[in-house]
Amino acid sequence: MISKSNIIDRFTSYVTIDTESNPESETTPSTKKQWDLATKLADELKVMGMAEVEIDENAYVMASLPTNVAHKVPVIGFVSHFDTSPDFTGKGVKPQIVEDYDGKDIILNEDLDIVLSPDYFEDLLQYKGQTLITTDGTTLLGADDKAGITEIMTAMEYLINNPEIPHGKIRVCFTPDEEIGRGAHKFDVEKFGADWAYTMDGSQIGELEYENFNAASAKITISGKIVHPGYAKDKMINSMYIAQDFINSLPRMETPEHTEDRQGFFHLTQINGKVDETVLQYIIRDHDKNHFAARKEMIEDLAAEINSQHAREAVKIEIKDQYFNMKEKVEPVMHIVDIAEEAMKAVKVTPIIKPIRGGTDGSQLSYMGLPCPNIFAGGHNFHGRYEYVPVESMIKAVEVIVKIAEITSEKYKD
Numbered sequence: 218m219i220s221k222s223n224i225i226d227r228f229t230s231y232v233t234i235d236t237e238s239n240p241e242s243e244t245t246p247s248t249k250k251q252w253d254l255a256t257k258l259a260d261e262l263k264v265m266g267m268a269e270v271e272i273d274e275n276a277y278v279m280a281s282l283p284t285n286v287a288h289k290v291p292v293i294g295f296v297s298h299f300d301t302s303p304d305f306t307g308k309g310v311k312p313q314i315v316e317d318y319d320g321k322d323i324i325l326n327e328d329l330d331i332v333l334s335p336d337y338f339e340d341l342l343q344y345k346g347q348t349l350i351t352t353d354g355t356t357l358l359g360a361d362d363k364a365g366i367t368e369i370m371t372a373m374e375y376l377i378n379n380p381e382i383p384h385g386k387i388r389v390c391f392t393p394d395e396e397i398g399r400g401a402h403k404f405d406v407e408k409f410g411a412d413w414a415y416t417m418d419g420s421q422i423g424e425l426e427y428e429n430f431n432a433a434s435a436k437i438t439i440s441g442k443i444v445h446p447g448y449a450k451d452k453m454i455n456s457m458y459i460a461q462d463f464i465n466s467l468p469r470m471e472t473p474e475h476t477e478d479r480q481g482f483f484h485l486t487q488i489n490g491k492v493d494e495t496v497l498q499y500i501i502r503d504h505d506k507n508h509f510a511a512r513k514e515m516i517e518d519l520a521a522e523i524n525s526q527h528a529r530e531a532v533k534i535e536i537k538d539q540y541f542n543m544k545e546k547v548e549p550v551m552h553i554v555d556i557a558e559e560a561m562k563a564v565k566v567t568p569i570i571k572p573i574r575g576g577t578d579g580s581q582l583s584y585m586g587l588p589c590p591n592i593f594a595g596g597h598n599f600h601g602r603y604e605y606v607p608v609e610s611m612i613k614a615v616e617v618i619v620k621i622a623e624i625t626s627e628k629y630k631d
């Protein structure tokens with residue numbers, strides 16, 4: 218079957234290439250170094266025998282595995298991203314292999330006294346006896362999402378080497394800049410030409426996601442009036458007090474730290490205030506479309522109410538939609554989730570279906586016409602030094618990809 222050492226070697230060859238993205242940059246990819254991995258992946262796809270291998274001017278890598286059956290099968294795609302998060306350095310990644318994990322503390326770095334402990338990260342205990350790949354405590358690992366790339370590459374190689382497994386045409390795409398929210402921005406959905414796709418970008422084994430937040434940002438600009446404090450009576454308007462009223466008028470318990478599952482929130486991310494002007498930055502999140510609209514309305518109403526108490530427009534609001542819940546686009550084609558679920562069960566992975574409290578490239582792609590649920594890639598503790606991935610989870614993800622291809626082909630046989 219799929220060899221552990223092949224997975225480890227391939228994964229290591231990807232994570233040791235620094236591909237950190239940069240939100241300050243305006244180019245695509247946002248950092249030149251992402252080309253290093255993009256070109257390597259394109260070369261490997263050619264060597265392994267994939268067709269239509271292309272790398273475009275923005276470093277999106279696409280390739281095809283032609284169908285090996287006579288009947289008509291929908292074209293399915295698999296997508297992952299090769300950049301790593303700017304939250305933590307991805308330079309000089311030195312993966313450590315922990316074989317036959319014993320369920321105890323893992324010393325990531327003796328000199329710096331950095332320990333990956335199941336006392337704090339209890340998920341570790343479900344991988345007792347497995348092979349874990351960790352960092353050396355000084356960088357992130359990049360399993361997000363080089364585990365996904367490793368899995369897609371290995372699955373394509375496996376299908377090429379095992380032509381008796383029936384499958385339709387399969388498209389793969391590796392994107393830059395997902396971590397800065399732009400992975401889908403220059404994704405050519407038409408050129409990709411798939412009927413649906415899966416991002417291999419989830420966390421623990423079994424995750425299958427097709428619901429995410431509806432998301433908007435709100436910038437609240439409150440203007441006051443600055444006057445010498447000694448002569449301020451009935452003249453000064455302190456914008457910071459108006460801001461305080463504004464903040465206190467939103468439901469205090471509907472914030473990230475008080476909500477879970479499908480509960481939405483207002484999140485105050487920043488305050489910049491002086492007497493003359495205060496700017497509040499919020500993000501608004503809700504899985505439910507109507508609740509999402511109601512939250513935006515609540516902000517508007519509140520601004521209108523405060524303005525009605527002042528002689529002039531004290532509060533200005535700017536609300537921008539960021540992304541939407543993919544559920545709306547996936548539900549009409551629910552069989553694409555069912556196939557993934559069936560594939561997981563067929564390879565003895567228990568599906569964990571839950572709403573994402575965030576967004577994914579898949580949600581943007583779904584609204585661009587490519588319905589795209591998200592499947593586990595296997596890693597934990599993304600974007601930091603405690604990131605790790607069990608090799609066994611990566612192997613299961615490869616099996617899930619292969620099974621999805623097979624099941625899809627079988628389903629369309631007549």
Ligand SMILES: [Zn+2]
Binds near residue numbers: 298361395418
């Ligand atoms: Zn990711």
